Structures are given as structure tokens and as C-alpha cells.
Amino acid sequence: MHVAVYLPLIVPAFAALAARPLADRLPPAAATWLLAASALALAFASSAVLGMLALSALVRIPAIDAAGHLSRPVIRSADAVSLPVAVAAGGLLALAVVAAGRAVWRRGRAIAAAHRHASSLPGVSQVVVTEDTAADAYTVPGWPCRIVITQGMLRALSAGEREVLLAHERSHAQRSHYLFTSAARLAAAANPLLRPVAAQAGYTVERWADERAAAQAGDRALAARAIARAALATSAAPAGRHAAMAALGLITQEGDSPPDGGHRAGPGGARLPRGQLHRAGPVPRRVAALLAPPPRLRLLLLAAAIVLVAVSGASALEAARDFHQLIELAQGQPR
Numbered sequence: 001m002h003v004a005v006y007l008p009l010i011v012p013a014f015a016a017l018a019a020r021p022l023a024d025r026l027p028p029a030a031a032t033w034l035l036a037a038s039a040l041a042l043a044f045a046s047s048a049v050l051g052m053l054a055l056s057a058l059v060r061i062p063a064i065d066a067a068g069h070l071s072r073p074v075i076r077s078a079d080a081v082s083l084p085v086a087v088a089a090g091g092l093l094a095l096a097v098v099a100a101g102r103a104v105w106r107r108g109r110a111i112a113a114a115h116r117h118a119s120s121l122p123g124v125s126q127v128v129v130t131e132d133t134a135a136d137a138y139t140v141p142g143w144p145c146r147i148v149i150t151q152g153m154l155r156a157l158s159a160g161e162r163e164v165l166l167a168h169e170r171s172h173a174q175r176s177h178y179l180f181t182s183a184a185r186l187a188a189a190a191n192p193l194l195r196p197v198a199a200q201a202g203y204t205v206e207r208w209a210d211e212r213a214a215a216q217a218g219d220r221a222l223a224a225r226a227i228a229r230a231a232l233a234t235s236a237a238p239a240g241r242h243a244a245m246a247a248l249g250l251i252t253q254e255g256d257s258p259p260d261g262g263h264r265a266g267p268g269g270a271r272l273p274r275g276q277l278h279r280a281g282p283v284p285r286r287v288a289a290l291l292a293p294p295p296r297l298r299l300l301l302l303a304a305a306i307v308l309v310a311v312s313g314a315s316a317l318e319a320a321r322d323f324h325q326l327i328e329l330a331q332g333q334p335r
Contacts, residue, residue, distance in 0.1 A: 005315060005318075006049070007315040008315055008316045009046050012042045015197050018308075019196045020200055023203055025295065026297065027211070027295050028208040029211075031204040034302065034306070035197050036183045039183065040183055040184075040187045042187070042312055045315070045316040048320065050092050051089075053086055054087075054089045056086060100186060111182070114140055114141045115142040126146060127166065128147065130150050130151065135156045137153045137165055157230065161225060161226035164222060165213075167213035168213040168226075171209035171213065172205070177205040177208065180205055184201035203286075206286060211294060227283065227290065
């Protein structure tokens with residue numbers, strides 16, 4: 001096999017490095033689609049290449065040659081993959097299949113449990129207000145999705161900030177953001193190199209909801225203040241969330257880190273210095289993004305990311321074509 005066959009095993013590492021710059025510089029809707037789709041494509045391509053590397057060694061085993069009616073001279077004349085590489089590829093593929101299978105099983109159970117939880121919530125309206133004094137707000141995946149807001153959260157926010165929070169959660173429900181995070185996390189289970197990509201996809205769905213809420217409110221500063229205050233209220237008095245929701249990671253991230261990320265953000269979430277923002281958690285990054293102008297679609301950056309993923313996929317397809325031609329040739333020649 002050509003050296004290019006190894007590209008799909010290397011590209012996920014570059015994707016992991018590029019995930020945060022893409023999340024910060026692209027509009028969040030475009031970034032979410034790009035990160036989730038890229039994670040799935042790269043996970044599939046890398047798994048396919050591992051499979052072909054393992055098979056290229058298996059076809060050199062005499063018993064398999066005989067069972068497949070393959071010509072040994074033709075097989076031996078092909079570019080050989082060393083036995084250690086083939087064994088390692090087979091082992092990694094087995095781990096990837098097991099990890100992906102477990103992730104699909106757990107994710108499916110969690111989504112079903114979230115749906116049951118959404119169905120069990122009182123009332124028929126989309127928004128459910130609970131009497132819990134601890135501040136919390138989250139979207140429950142289901143058919144349809146439900147939004148849960150506690151009295152503690154409502155008391156922590158002004159009227160305008162409540163509207164921002166509601167618009168944020170409605171965006172999660174209307175756009176089914178949990179599907180994007182689910183896809184990225186499944187890809188990361190199959191290929192751990194893609195975990196940073198999945199993490200940034202989780203961040204960009206929050207930014208997507210933030211931008212829609214800011215557009216609806218017509219006030220980016222108000223949206224930034226609402227996100228910061230909701231995060232502060234949630235971190236100060238965390239509420240118990242449904243177990244399936246926590247497992248899915250489908251709830252908003254206001255409570256994942258303090259709004260200043262370990263640094264002082266200033267009243268209302270004032271901008272952090274660039275060096276501090278680079279080290280900050282997701283909430284201060286979201287606040288800073290809302291205090292800046294809406295991100296523009298950078299076509300060159302988007303095209304470069306798509307080309308990188310396309311090259312990985314093309315390399316996997318070319319490797320599959322070469323392997324298929326080898327098998328066809330070996331079956332058509334005398335043993």
C-alpha cells in the first residue's frame with residue numbers, strides 16, 4: 001500500500017489542533033456542522049484504513065489464500081504491510097469497534113431515558129418551571145424537547161435576561177443540538193484523537209444558541225450579561241439534573257465553569273485580556289464572543305478544513321480501491 005494510506009490516521013491529530021481556532025473564528029452554526037461532520041468522516045476513514053491494514057496481512061496467510069482462491073505470487077508482489085503494523089492496526093480497530101459500540105449503546109439508552117423524562121414533566125407546554133430554589137436551566141431531548149427552568153434561576157435574572165435564557169434554550173430544542181454533540185462524541189469514542197473536536201462541538205452548539213438568543217434580543221451586551229449571570233447562579237447553587245441528561249451532556253454549560261474561568265471578568269462579563277481568554281473556560285469565551293461583533297463566515301478557513309477532511313477520505317477510498325483491485329487480480333491468476 002502507498003504511504004498515502006496512512007493519512008487518515010494522521011489527519012485527526014491536525015483536526016484536534018484546528019478544532020478550537022475553527023470554533024472561535026467561524027460562525028457557530030457553520031462551526032458546529034463542520035466539527036460534527038468532520039469528526040464522523042475522520043473516524044470512519046481512520047477505522048477503514050485500520051481495517052485494510054489488518055486485511056493486507058491476513059491475505060498473506062496460506063489458509064486465507066486458499067479459502068479465497070488467491071494467487072500467492074500476485075499477493076506477494078504487492079506492497080507488503082509488516083506483520084507488527086498489521087497486528088497493531090487490527091488491535092486498534094478492535095478497540096475502536098468496541099468503544100464505538102459501547103458509546104452507541106449508552107447514548108441510545110440515555111436518549112431514550114431523556115425522552116421518558118421529557119414525557120414525565122408536568123404540563124403540556126414546552127417550558128416547565130419548577131419550584132427548585134437552586135438556579136438551573138436546561139433542555140431535555142425528547143419528542144418534543146422540553147425546557148426546564150427553576151424558580152431559583154428566574155429570581156437570579158432580570159426580565160430581559162430571562163428572555164435571553166429562554167431564547168437560548170429554545171434554540172437547543174428547535175435545532176436538536178443534541179444530535180450534533182452525539183455524533184461528535186460517538187466519533188471521539190471510535191478515535192480518541194478526535195476528543196478535542198467533540199469538545200469544541202459541544203462549545204459551538206452553546207455559541208449557536210447564544211447567537212440566536214442575542215439576535216432575538218437585539219442586544220449582544222444583554223445576552224452576554226445573561227449568560228454570565230446564569231453561569232454564576234448555577235455554579236453557586238448547582239441543581240440535581242436527571243442522570244440521563246448528565247450522561248448525554250445535552251444540557252447547557254452555564255454551570256461547567258465559573259463565568260470568569262478562574263480570572264476576573266469584570267462587571268457584566270467584561271472582556272478578558274487575550275492571554276487570559278486563551279486559557280479560560282467555555283463560559284468566559286462565550287461571554288467574550290457576545291461582547292464582540294458576530295463572527296463572519298471565513299470561506300478560506302472553511303474551505304481549508306473541508307479540503308483536509310476530503311483528502312483524508314480520498315486517501316481511504318484510494319486505499320480501498322487498490323486493495324480491491326489486488327484481490328480481483330489475485331483471484332484471476334493461477335495459484
